[in-house]
Amino acid sequence: MSSEIERMCIERGMRITDQRRVIAKVLSQANDHPDVEEVYRRSTEIDSNISIATVYRTVRLFEEAGILERHEFRVESGENRARFELATEMHHDHLIDVESGEVIEFHDSEIEELQHKITEKYGYKLVDHRMELYGVKIK
Amino acid sequence: MSSEIERMCIERGMRITDQRRVIAKVLSQANDHPDVEEVYRRSTEIDSNISIATVYRTVRLFEEAGILERHEFRVESGENRARFELATEMHHDHLIDVESGEVIEFHDSEIEELQHKITEKYGYKLVDHRMELYGVKIK
């Protein structure tokens, strides 16, 4: 809920404003992966007094606080908008339907393990990764 | 070699110009993953008569012809430049050193297999994927 985010704001000494409360609510209610335009659209539906600059600032803030995750899925249209989702306890990756744009979340610990192994094989410690699968629905 | 690219140009009815020959040469000689600025820099060293607009048009052309692959690695600086490499017969993924920016190529057929399995589990056919590992060197 938004109280979760409010708590994090207080913790980090950030002020809780009407705009942040609304944007936080929109994000915690989303179960898709909206871009800034879409977050802006949904936020202004609740409170028309929100500018897109504030949405940009807020998602960046939340991302830096570890509240949000930013994605840059490849999409037919070639548009390059970042998309966001609440950071979850459980890490997951994404399967993107290239036709509809639908995004399916999944987790595979076998792959995660192999990723660690590969990284170590080359003398590295894995600090982050990005894995996106692009598929078409089988009829 | 550049004759490889020339052949593909002819095949697709594209004209072979001095600029394309130079850009093709730069790309086939690169064993890193240069961005457009860098391809431009290397190209103008060979022939100063090349504009960056032409480099942009040419890498796009080559990419659409399947000659090049485009990457958008996440990088500390936050800069968002696409980087390119010759498409190879053998598919591979990338391990990026987050400190130095160095890029290591690897292939793991076990992971590839698992990616197919996951995609099928959700009723999809895998048409593309992107996997990037970000690591720090172990001292």
Place this chain on the structure above:
DNA sequence: ATATTTGCAAACCGTTTGCAGCAAG
């Protein structure tokens, strides 16, 4: 001869930022 490609500069698009006013603490 003609269709394609080029260089230039202007436009583009998503995102960031400087600033003056506003609101949270």
Place this chain on the structure above:
DNA sequence: CTTGCTGCAAACGGTTTGCAAATAT
């Protein structure tokens, strides 16, 4: 009261594009 936040509009950075001149075929 002070500090941080907002809205606006202008700037940004990487990339694309319209156009007239140049070039490949």
